[in-house]
Amino acid sequence: MAPLHTEPPFDPETLAFLSRPGLNRLWESARTRLERSGLRPTGTLRLQHLDPQEREALSLLLAKPVTGPSATIRLPDLDTRLRASAVGRGLAATLTALGPPLTDRRAARDATTAERDRLWSEAEAALAATPLADQPWAHQWLTDIRRSGTLTRRPSTSITQAIQTLVTLFPGTGPAPAPAPAPTPVTWGRGELATRTTGSAHGLDDGTLLARLVLRGIALAQDVDFPTDAPARRALWRRASVTPDEVSSTVLTYGLRPTGTTWREAALRERADHHLETHLTLRELRTLHLELPSRPRVHVCENPRVVEAAADAGCTVPLICTSGSATTVVLTLLDTLAATDCAFAYHGDFDWPGIILANRVMGRYGAEPWRMTAPDYEYLAARTELRGMPPLPLVGTPVEATWDAELAPTMEALGVALHEEAALDLLLEDLA
Template identity: 35%
Template sequence: MNDPESIRAVWDLPELRGLWERARQALEAADRPATFRLELPDERTRQKVGEVYGRPMWGQGTRINVSKLDESLRAGEHGVDLERLLEILHERPITRQESGSRRRGGEQDRTVGVLHAALSEHGLAEQPWAAAWTDWVRQYGRVADSDLDAIAEHAAAVLARLVLDPDRQPRGWWSRTELAARCAGSEYELDNGTTLSRVVLRAASMAHGTDSPGGERDRRNLWERCGVTPDGISVTVPCWALPLAGQDTWSSTVRERTELGLPTHLTLLDLRAAPEPLVEPGTVIAVCQSARTLEAAVAAGVRHPVVCLSGRPGTVALELLDRLRADGAVLRLHCDFDWTGLSVAGALYERPGFVPWRMSAADYRETVNRAAARRTDLRILDENPTEAPWDPELPEVMSSAGRAVEEEIVLDDLLHDLRNGLDGAVS
């Protein structure tokens, strides 16, 4: 039944009232935000909000995407949309405030018309952030009228290539210069300080529900969330002994470094110049989280291929791993036994081609017990647990033991597997 009483019985709960109040504020705002921040003060609230939103909640707060919340409600048992639900719960309709420009007569000036037309051409005009962004450009974007048509066209072309859904991870990467050259005809048009960069980053921040970037680090982080690396050379991925299939100069250069006992730090420009395919189907490649693991393999003269994530995988690492997966490689993944390590492993495990390597609850128990016997210090494991979809028991075991196991602690085990091949290595 979708009558008001049955809906109130299901959704009018103390734990959800904060969610409904914040959702109403978002829907009634003059420029409806795409997301809003929601506090999660206790486990009961996290559980109930997670059930509504369709994913587990962790920590003391989260960012809620308004469109996704609406979709989750529509797909639920009662099939009610967000506006109708709030009207029933609060017993009053949604009343959207008018922005200053609309109160002054709702005029559609040239700026709004040009921007809307450019967004429409790329299928972006109905995105949740589009109206607010258009108003911002009109009022604060500082776009000269003589530049408006070109800026609108170039900005829409750039935005159409960005990842603007905060719940989606980039699957491919642009360098900022590539993107500028493709969409604006000049590799310099998205450099810091340009008009195009300013308006594009504002749209990206609105789409992701973040503040406008205030410095270089914030700009880099926002670009990367959108699938863009700020340049093609500063970010690298360390590799060792990649068994490249090509007989070209690029492949020969990488192989020569292996013969010299040197790892290779590949950049995005390197990957753009690399041949297809990189490796033969079925090639088994070790993927580690710590540079110490790759360094140990080099020092030991182990010729098994290794790719290092250097903590959290950056843009170039993800690009390389996607290329290897597309070639049919098998990626044996090992990360630290801490919550960051499980988060990294979990995100990669969702992609086909990744197989855990010594990442089970049994592996963790064995290592902790061995460390205790040898009186090896293990860092205290704190913060909130992270799921491990390849072994659901693992987070519980780690929480119980309360100790983190970094890759350096198990170097001997990892090197043993690399020497003997990972085809039969334990998972």
């Protein structure tokens, strides 16, 4: 809708009359109604629970007595009244002059819908111009994205880049004129693929909208479920011959002596024999044979200091560190060991984030609590106090420990947070 013509400002007397507090509710209600109705003065307003000040102001404005606790006002009549009075302009112009400017919300909504429809039409045309046009899964992908409401604003760039990425991954999906040997699939690094299709090496990073769109397309093309966690997302990338970054994140390990016969397992055994910690990448985990002899109980800690102390003390028990959070590479290692029937024992920080992490690890792997019960906490808290160490306040939202119903109430009662270092000597005794 075209903007209203600029009206001259009200003279001081008219402005004072229209700005009196008794008319505030009227103007607010009228503004809301006009913005919803295309700036046209239609329908009625009903103001209830009028106070004396409002009744007086409305009586003067409408040129008729308002005496009851409520008033019904027809907006066409109000518009006519304003034009015929000293105000000299209609309701929309009056509200604009009183400020702020009116917004035609209906027109804005219609314009947004029309623009979105246009952009989706462009996306459909872009898909139709690619080899994916003959693939039912590609059209289903585009339909699912639109229905899901994933893209609520200007989908053009994201959809275009997603289509280009899928075409790059599935270049030969159109109908072949004659049978031919299947081409050797091209393997892409995810950063390389992102640079090719978006101009940025991080365009397909985990968690980005574009990555989710492309993975949804890959899942449909491969007829598999959409991944719900990071390991599954990495596996789906690999199904499409895309190699995620598998070297930048590592898991800290100590004392792993796998039975495999390649140089990789031999290197781990040698490092364990020399009491050296090892950082393993996702790439290494995919090639290692990690079955351990006699399927021992593997201890899992939260803080790297525990691994360092275990190495200094020459401990021999296998130990894995989450380094504060169970990232994809940590879970991948634990999943691999769990598949070989290893049992786990877990220790972490006695604070609420520590309990959250412990719940996750214990719940996923059925790990035993490793000096992580209410009596363990009480003992450590008392020992810390006796040693004269400054207490660390326990802050945040309490979290129930799934393995010990008494732990969270005990922590709340004492109000002290304890990091793993407080139990370091006891943990080393268990690892010796």
